[in-house]
Amino acid sequence: MRKKIGRVCSRAGCTTSAVQTLTYIYADSTAVLGPLATFAEPHSYDLCAHHAQRLTVPNGWQVIKPAADANFAGPSEDDLMAIADAVREVASETKPQSQSTPELGRRGHLRVLPSN
Helix, strand or coil, X not given: CCCCCCCECCCCCCCCECCEEEEEEHHHCEEEEEECCCCCCCCEEEECHHHHHCCCCCCCCEEECXXXXXXXXXXXXXXXXXXXHHHHHHHHCCCCCXXXXXXXXXXXXXXXXXXC
């Protein structure tokens, strides 16, 4: 069995790697076909190059396909250093843990509080 790497096309029966993400904006009757999203969203569709190129939408809808900037080489070294400095600053701050109500236990996002 072949191991799949990355995300695959959302179209039924297609096992090709996804390269673009399709998102619908129903209120505006618009479909946005952009670069592959960082992570899969429940209401968006990852498409391979073949299905992205053959995309059709209902009559009256518009398709927005942002053009990729061929000159964009990613963030600059200054951008990366600014992000790293911001992360270091936040990490060095000490936040006092003040709780008005003590917790008896925690499980995932749920917590048990004493009754009054």
